[in-house]
Amino acid sequence: MTRSTRERIIDEALRLFAERGYSATSVAEIEAAAGLSPGAGGLYRHFKSKYEVLAAAMHEHAARTRSQVAESLAQLDTMETASTALDDRLAHLCRAGLAKVREESELTRVFFRDLSQFPELVAVVREGLLQPMFDAITTWFRAQPEYARADLDWNGIGAVLGGAVVHYRLFQETVGESPGHTEKDQFVAAWVRLAVGLVPSPAPVS
Structure with missing residues (x-):
């Protein structure tokens, strides 16, 4: 194109x-x-200025992220929960998050290095790009039947699991290697194992 x-x-x-x-x-x-x-x-x-170019980049990436998050959730919703194992659904979610953070690697580098001088643009990235990613994770977990009986702080869990995904990619970007020398498949498998551990135990048979 x-x-x-x-x-x-x-x-x-x-x-x-x-x-x-x-x-x-x-x-x-x-x-x-x-x-x-x-x-x-x-x-x-x-x-009009170099700043206006920067602002346009932040606004347009944020708008694109909101659209992509909605599309990703719709695609995840089409996965048949009855025929697709929870492990596979979780792995798909984790990999989608890793791909999104990687896609926005240039923006995140600018965000953490330069945007402190532009608080109005920090708000754009926070509300248009970062928060929608965390909200998407929380929304997804709440919609899965396996977690229906789980009385958990989903916002907190979304922050932990979403934060792990963001940190994994940011560590690679800034340090040049994966945290703990962990390959992506290892990370996804560990992430899935932790998420599966949130499924409540079956109710005892009376």
Whole structure:
């Protein structure tokens, strides 16, 4: 698919912000990366400033995440709970979360390094990208029949299990290797085992 000039500017700016930092990236560098003549002002035909490019990237990624989370939940809902083992459903959920965090690796690097100076954009990412991921996990668990009798703090559990997924990918991004030298399949298997442990024991037969 051919990207528009505006899309190229956003994509290349986010890549450069992730690699070099927001302050260290110039408008001319963004223009060159987007295929425009550096220093000729091509960026300003689409955005008023470098900050506006950053804000557009945050808003558009957040909007895309909300849409993707809704689609992912719909796809998970189509899995027949009667014929698909809980372990398989959990593994699918965990892998989907890992894939999403990896997809947003550039944005998360910018978020943790540069956005403290832009609290209004922190709120955009928090409410549009991070919280929907945690909310999706909580919603999914509550919808599974195996957990129907579990009297648990699902918001807390969603924070723990969702946080593990986010941390796994962020650790790889920042350190360059997996936490505890754990391969992805090992991580998913451990995550599933912990989640299965939340299933309440069968009620005693009277």
